[in-house]
Amino acid sequence: MGQPVTLAVTPPAHVRIDHYSAVHVAAAAARALGAQCGLPGAMPDQAAVLASELASNIDKHAKDGALYIQPLPLSGGVEILAADRGPGMPELERCLADGYTTVGTLGAGLGAVRRIATCFSIRTQVGAGTYASARLVRPEQADAARQSAALLCLPADLEEHCGDAGAVVDTGCIRTAAVIDGLGHGSEAAEAAQSALRSFRTAAAHPLPDVLNAMHRALRHTRGAAVGLLRLEGAQARYCGIGNVRAVALSHEGVHHRLTGQPGVVGWRMPTPKTHSIALPAGATALLHSDGIDARWTQDPSLFVLRLPPELLTASVMHHHRNARDDAAVLAVRPHQRHL
Template structure:
């Protein structure tokens, strides 16, 4: 069984050069929390500093998302911006390459340091980068095509939305929990539900929701969505306003939402939707902190992104800043087994 980390995402908005230093310090701190040994926390700080510096110099509306990797085993740093993109990507990935007109300074070093490195750049749209630094011997985890972002509402210190994903044998099961309201009580409900999820993860999806319902009886309750991925099919079970989208590189195939109710309070008998999916399909679940319209006519480039960058792009471009938001994206068959 592969366990997930459920620590919240640490967002760093790059709106001033001072944010570069802040991003480096947060990356070093999260790397230490992930128990990355030796010089890896300092390397994480270098990666965050270079990515933040590029955004500060060359782009706008940029942010770094710093967090443990979704399936554990290391640290993940995601960078998202609106900017000019990089017309000469391969040159930008060369150590020491820099220009005042395009991104690129330090990206060669970021690629060299990272255990896994992904980048997508679109002229006139912007750039997305995912750099993962893994524990020694955990390179496989760094290559998993899974993305997860959990962001607190504006001016909130704690996030009432939470997400987790776990592998058991050949099956991958993910959860999104939206604790009712905001703040510490919503965060407590969300984390309580995830503890129950981890304990019951190998059971049928309705049984997992029922276990969460019992665990949440003395909290304010939550909306819950569960997805289970098998080869070429998926299952979805949800209560409340958590949505699931199934998509492939060419189209959106399914859009589902949970049954009316509140887990922990008044909950109907949960039922499971079973969906056949193309081989290259993926699923995205999200709370109502994400505008559901993103999946009605998504941009073509979104459909083709690796899962870490898809989760970051949806969160960055389509979240309601006054609400907590969580996005979980996972492919049926990881691209890099």
């Protein structure tokens, strides 16, 4: 059996960087999460440094930026995602060097992030913006920090609970992913999503229609959910979904597939599930998202966006295409490899 991995049960801290005081808010959120996740010793303080430096970089150099601070999708650590709308960094490698600054500060920011983080990725484009991911885990979990899967879920504005959820299960070289959208908002939607998630963890190794049928039974006494399932094995993927959870396959050349689920509600009125097989080009990323993301983002994505790794792709899609009045989830995966 594969090992089920929950990707973000609790919503991340979403910190808009619109004033320098937000830097302190981000640092405090990262420190608290590090302690909550059981990071030992000084590691919660290291998480705070990562958040502080990424937030400071946005405050000093960018516009319309935010940090998303959450439990690391694939282990017991912390992930800090940063996104902004520009102006980007024309000399990224110089910006990553200790001592480099354009505003008269010490200039240790991004260099310190690269040193402290277990895994650090960053991409930038002049005029388009910058995306960064800093993952911090115990030393013995370093491989988990490099896994090629990522998820970001946010509740609708003014909501405490998120009705969207996601998970990934690896069984040998087969990777199965799910995005679940509990109907409506609030605690009842979150309850439906978590019931579906528990069922998925138990049944994930079975054929995809059987997984949906198991989730359907589990949700009979909830308000129900839309569910999208995606199974990756080598250069092939299979999609099975009910409701408005969309699947997209991306490569460096463009968008290759756009799929949405069959009409219905898991837990209430569900048709016989059907599975669609799609070919994945070399290096492709498969992505699932709920209807809290504007589906028009796939119409003409830039080459810069198409080439983002999963963790930065989720940040980009969420930051630019989220409907703030609805819960939203974005999950991006590449085929599972035993050694990443």
